[in-house]
Amino acid sequence: MSNDLSFIQLVLNASPLVQLVMATLILASVISWTMIFDRLKVLKKARQAAEEFESRFWAGGDLNELFRVVDxxxxxxxxxxxxxxxxxxxxxxxxxxxxxxxxxVVEGARRSMHVALSREMDELETHLSFLATVGSTSPYVGLFGTVWGIMNSFHALGNVKQATLSLVAPGIAEALIATAMGLFAAIPAVVAYNRYANDVERLNNRYQDFLDEFTTLLQRQAHA
Structure with missing residues (x-):
C-alpha cells in the first residue's frame, strides 16, 4: 500500500464532512467503551451484592437486626x-x-418495595439506551460518510479527461473508512447491550422473586 493510501493520510485527505462523520464515530466509540466498562463493574457488583444479601437474609437471623445493619x-x-x-x-x-x-400493612410495604425496585432497575439500565443507539445508528452514519465520499470522488472525475484507478482509489478508500469506523463503533455496543440487557433482566427477576418471598414472610408476621 502506498503512502497516499495510508490510513492517516486517507483520513487527513477526506472531505470536511467525511472527517466530521469519522470524528463523531470515534467519539461515540470512546464513550461506548467507557460505558461498557462502567456497566461491567456495576452489574458485577450488583450480582455479588445480591448473593451476599440473600445469604444474610436466609440465614435465619433477626430481621430487625438485619434492618439496622442495612440502615x-x-x-x-x-x-x-x-x-x-x-x-x-x-x-x-x-x-x-x-x-x-x-x-x-403488607400492601403498603409491597408498594414501597416496588418503588425501590423501580429505582434499582433505573440505575442498572443507565447507559444501556445509549449503547443501543450507537449500535443501531453507527453503521448508517458511517454509510452516509461513505456515500458522500464516493459522490465527491466521482464528482472530481468530471474535471479530468481520463479516469484511472489511481485517481479513483484514494477517494473510495477514504469513503470506505467511514463505514469501517461505523462498524467498529457499532459491533461492541451491540454485543455489550445484548449482554447487559440480559444481565439486567436476570437481576430484575431475582429482585422480583425476593420481593414476592419477602411479602409472603411479612404476611405471616402481620397476622402473628
Missing part, C-alpha cells in the same frame, strides 16, 4: 438490600398505626 450501610446498601430496607421500614411504620388492617 447503617446507607447508600452502600443497594439492590436487594435497598428493596428489603424500603419494605421493612414501611412495614414497621404502618404496624404502629392503631386499628390498621394487617393486609393494608
Amino acid at each position: 447503617r450501610e446507607g447508600e452502600e446498601a443497594g439492590g436487594m438490600a435497598s428493596i428489603f430496607h424500603a419494605g421493612f421500614r414501611e412495614f414497621a411504620r404502618l404496624r404502629q398505626t392503631a386499628d390498621i388492617d394487617p393486609m393494608a
Whole structure:
C-alpha cells in the first residue's frame, strides 16, 4: 500500500464532512467503551451484592437486626438490600398505626418495595439506551460518510479527461473508512447491550422473586 493510501493520510485527505462523520464515530466509540466498562463493574457488583444479601437474609437471623445493619450501610446498601430496607421500614411504620388492617400493612410495604425496585432497575439500565443507539445508528452514519465520499470522488472525475484507478482509489478508500469506523463503533455496543440487557433482566427477576418471598414472610408476621 502506498503512502497516499495510508490510513492517516486517507483520513487527513477526506472531505470536511467525511472527517466530521469519522470524528463523531470515534467519539461515540470512546464513550461506548467507557460505558461498557462502567456497566461491567456495576452489574458485577450488583450480582455479588445480591448473593451476599440473600445469604444474610436466609440465614435465619433477626430481621430487625438485619434492618439496622442495612440502615447503617446507607447508600452502600443497594439492590436487594435497598428493596428489603424500603419494605421493612414501611412495614414497621404502618404496624404502629392503631386499628390498621394487617393486609393494608403488607400492601403498603409491597408498594414501597416496588418503588425501590423501580429505582434499582433505573440505575442498572443507565447507559444501556445509549449503547443501543450507537449500535443501531453507527453503521448508517458511517454509510452516509461513505456515500458522500464516493459522490465527491466521482464528482472530481468530471474535471479530468481520463479516469484511472489511481485517481479513483484514494477517494473510495477514504469513503470506505467511514463505514469501517461505523462498524467498529457499532459491533461492541451491540454485543455489550445484548449482554447487559440480559444481565439486567436476570437481576430484575431475582429482585422480583425476593420481593414476592419477602411479602409472603411479612404476611405471616402481620397476622402473628
